[in-house]
Amino acid sequence: MLVVTGAGGPRIAALNEAAEAAGLACGEPLADARAKAEFLQIRPIDPAADDAALRRLALWATRYTPTASPWGEENGADGFFLDVAGAAHLFGGEEPLLADLSWRLEKNFGLPMRLAVADTPGTAWALSRFHPSPCTVLPSGEEAAALKPLPIEALRLAPETRAALRRLGFKSVGTLFDKPRAPFAARFPAELLRRIDQALGRLDEPLVPVVAPPLYHSLRYLLEPIVTQEAVVALASRLMRTLMLVLTRNDVGARALRLSLYRVDGAVETVDIGLSLPTRDAAHIARLIDLKLETLAAMRDAGFGFEAVGLAVTRAEPVPARQAELTAIAEDAGDTDKAERCAALIDTLRQRLGPQSVRRFEAIASHVPERAEVLRPVNGEPPAPWPAPEQKTRPLLLLPHAEPTEVTALIPDGPPRRFCWRGVTYEVTGSEGPERIANEWWLNRAGHRSAKPTRDYYLVEDADGRRFWLYREGLYGRETTSARWFVHGLFA
Amino acid sequence: MQSTAPQGEREPTNRRPLILVMPAYGLRAYGRPYGHGLNALGLDPGRLILVETTHRHETLWALEEALHSGAPAAVAGIIDKLDLRLSQRLQLAATDAGLPLFLLRQAQFLESSAAATRWRIAPARAARDRFGLLARARWHLNLERCRNGRVGEWMVEYDHVAHRFSLAAALADPALPRRASERAFGKIRRA
Numbered sequence: 001m002l003v004v005t006g007a008g009g010p011r012i013a014a015l016n017e018a019a020e021a022a023g024l025a026c027g028e029p030l031a032d033a034r035a036k037a038e039f040l041q042i043r044p045i046d047p048a049a050d051d052a053a054l055r056r057l058a059l060w061a062t063r064y065t066p067t068a069s070p071w072g073e074e075n076g077a078d079g080f081f082l083d084v085a086g087a088a089h090l091f092g093g094e095e096p097l098l099a100d101l102s103w104r105l106e107k108n109f110g111l112p113m114r115l116a117v118a119d120t121p122g123t124a125w126a127l128s129r130f131h132p133s134p135c136t137v138l139p140s141g142e143e144a145a146a147l148k149p150l151p152i153e154a155l156r157l158a159p160e161t162r163a164a165l166r167r168l169g170f171k172s173v174g175t176l177f178d179k180p181r182a183p184f185a186a187r188f189p190a191e192l193l194r195r196i197d198q199a200l201g202r203l204d205e206p207l208v209p210v211v212a213p214p215l216y217h218s219l220r221y222l223l224e225p226i227v228t229q230e231a232v233v234a235l236a237s238r239l240m241r242t243l244m245l246v247l248t249r250n251d252v253g254a255r256a257l258r259l260s261l262y263r264v265d266g267a268v269e270t271v272d273i274g275l276s277l278p279t280r281d282a283a284h285i286a287r288l289i290d291l292k293l294e295t296l297a298a299m300r301d302a303g304f305g306f307e308a309v310g311l312a313v314t315r316a317e318p319v320p321a322r323q324a325e326l327t328a329i330a331e332d333a334g335d336t337d338k339a340e341r342c343a344a345l346i347d348t349l350r351q352r353l354g355p356q357s358v359r360r361f362e363a364i365a366s367h368v369p370e371r372a373e374v375l376r377p378v379n380g381e382p383p384a385p386w387p388a389p390e391q392k393t394r395p396l397l398l399l400p401h402a403e404p405t406e407v408t409a410l411i412p413d414g415p416p417r418r419f420c421w422r423g424v425t426y427e428v429t430g431s432e433g434p435e436r437i438a439n440e441w442w443l444n445r446a447g448h449r450s451a452k453p454t455r456d457y458y459l460v461e462d463a464d465g466r467r468f469w470l471y472r473e474g475l476y477g478r479e480t481t482s483a484r485w486f487v488h489g490l491f492a
Numbered sequence: 493m494q495s496t497a498p499q500g501e502r503e504p505t506n507r508r509p510l511i512l513v514m515p516a517y518g519l520r521a522y523g524r525p526y527g528h529g530l531n532a533l534g535l536d537p538g539r540l541i542l543v544e545t546t547h548r549h550e551t552l553w554a555l556e557e558a559l560h561s562g563a564p565a566a567v568a569g570i571i572d573k574l575d576l577r578l579s580q581r582l583q584l585a586a587t588d589a590g591l592p593l594f595l596l597r598q599a600q601f602l603e604s605s606a607a608a609t610r611w612r613i614a615p616a617r618a619a620r621d622r623f624g625l626l627a628r629a630r631w632h633l634n635l636e637r638c639r640n641g642r643v644g645e646w647m648v649e650y651d652h653v654a655h656r657f658s659l660a661a662a663l664a665d666p667a668l669p670r671r672a673s674e675r676a677f678g679k680i681r682r683a
Contacts, residue, residue, distance in 0.1 A: 342508070491629065
């Protein structure tokens with residue numbers, strides 16, 4: 001038995017069959033329940049865990065159709081919708097689909113279930129709740145007739161609306177149908193008419209899928225579960241070849257793919273694959289999947305194996321059709337081919353090393369050296385052009401953090417003569433500078449960066465020709481009385 | 493620094509990327525490559541793709557992968573230890589792909605390898621202008637190993653105005669001491 005704490009003390013939120021048999025009901029105060037039954041096992045309810053479990057179940061159900069939508073709070077949060085339009089015939093019709101679903105729910109999860117198929121989500125919901133048979137398939141167009149005998153609870157209304165209707169003597173849904181709509185619209189929240197219209201299909205009810213439905217999807221059920229990585233990769237490659245036909249027909253290529261591995265015990269492993277150029281190359285994708293699976297724990301805990309494998313294109317982008325033989329002669333064919341090979345290389349590297357490890361330099365309009373550029377993961381977009389090189393001294397290597405150093409200078413705001421960095425003393429034989437880099441005052445005014453002192457940068461060279469980039473922080477007299485020195489970069 | 497250049501001629505490359513594979517720990521003590529600094533030396537940082545690895549195996553794998561794809565204009569890698577067998581493997585991959593492969597290594601890690609050439613690059617004192625200020629950065633190149641070629645030493649300098657490296661015109665520089673200039677000149681002639 002699960003309890004929820006609310007106004008007036010803890011109440012029963014959910015119970016099992018034994019508790020029901022003992023005469024308990026949901027919504028009763030816990031104190032009453034204790035009086036009625038002797039041995040109660042009481043646990044606080046955990047909505048987050050319920051939600052996660054329902055999500056997992058809905059994810060599992062994507063093996064039937066890509067659109068699985070777990071019920072939210074207003075639907076009771078204890079089931080999910082499956083949009084089986086166009087998917088039922090793959091299982092031999094709606095009845096066999098329901099039979100398969102109930103068999104698997106029983107076998108994998110040990111869950112009792114009530115299933116219904118109808119033309120609208122509202123009717124399906126009502127039938128699954130209130131129809132005497134646990135497995136219902138409603139023929140098309142009979143929603144009104146099927147709903148009529150059901151109690152008004154079947155309309156998914158707020159408790160206040162329900163109570164008001166009952167007070168007025170409306171006990172079943174049918175009594176609402178043949179009344180004029182205007183008085184209802186005036187007296188009740190808009191929800192009432194909306195729910196009726198949704199149940200009868202006069203109003204659309206959008207479903208929020210548990211995962212975004214893919215654009216292209218290919219799924220294969222296996223008679224014998226597979227365990228090895230090679231088998232998964234081989235199967236994925238075959239699925240991709242099936243998808244390729246559709247992709248080619250629509251002149252698109254995949255930019256992102258999701259491989260779903262349905263385990264025998266009901267868990268679903270998903271592998272997401274991103275590509276930097278749209279592709280239809282099955283071999284390339286199989287290779288990426290192989291690399292990804294190598295680093296993934298999915299293969300290690302395959303359990304009793306995977307009974308179904310699905311491959312879905314979650315992002316597609318147009319690819320102009322090309323004729324390989326003809327364009328090979330053309331002048332620009334080499335470039336296109338090179339670009340494609342480069343994208344394939346970047347995909348491979350990203351897949352094995354992680355998307356954050358393949359990066360590109362991007363210039364940022366800033367005077368402060370450490371803010372003047374950023375490393376961005378390569379994502380397929382062409383890089384922003386860099387400005388033409390300026391006549392400024394910039395080091396080849398920039399230290400991650402400027403390191404404090406001891407400096408001897410002839411005059412306080414002159415160039416350094418000697419400095420000690422990382423325990424080694426360097427005699428300065430030549431220097432260039434200073435280059436004064438002031439802080440970005442416009443950022444200070446916005447208030448999201450603390451004011452930093454002005455820096456005077458020097459390029460200094462020691463007797464052996466090593467060149468360093470040093471700066472003195474703070475202007476004498478105005479900003480500081482004892483300036484500090486830092487090493488910020490290396491030239492050679 | 494070692495370079496494993498293929499025997500074949502290099503095709504002109506304009507916008508193909510350069511791949512630099514470096515371990516995440518490799519250059520930590522010396523920071524990371526700085527785009528504006530590379531830009532100042534004439535290398536467009538927009539072309540450079542930085543690949544960071546966490547292990548030496550990954551570095552080797554990424555280098556081979558980049559070479560096999562044949563897509564980049566050149567591949568460079570920073571690697572600490574490399575035995576002869578692995579270097580042969582990389583050399584073979586570079587030759588097959590017809591791409592230049594540069595292995596950038598710190599001087600203390602040098603062991604024998606199958607690379608076609610080995611350059612030792614050291615900083616050198618910059619050229620001074622007539623006021624005694626730093627004018628042009630210089631490097632001292634030492635070609636220690638060269639298959640089918642002669643080894644030699646050079647002094648190169650970078651001209652910021654013309655954006656090119658050139659052999660240091662040592663004699664034209666009045667600020668350098670005479671002995672040093674003679675030595676530099678002699679090396680150029682020997683090469």
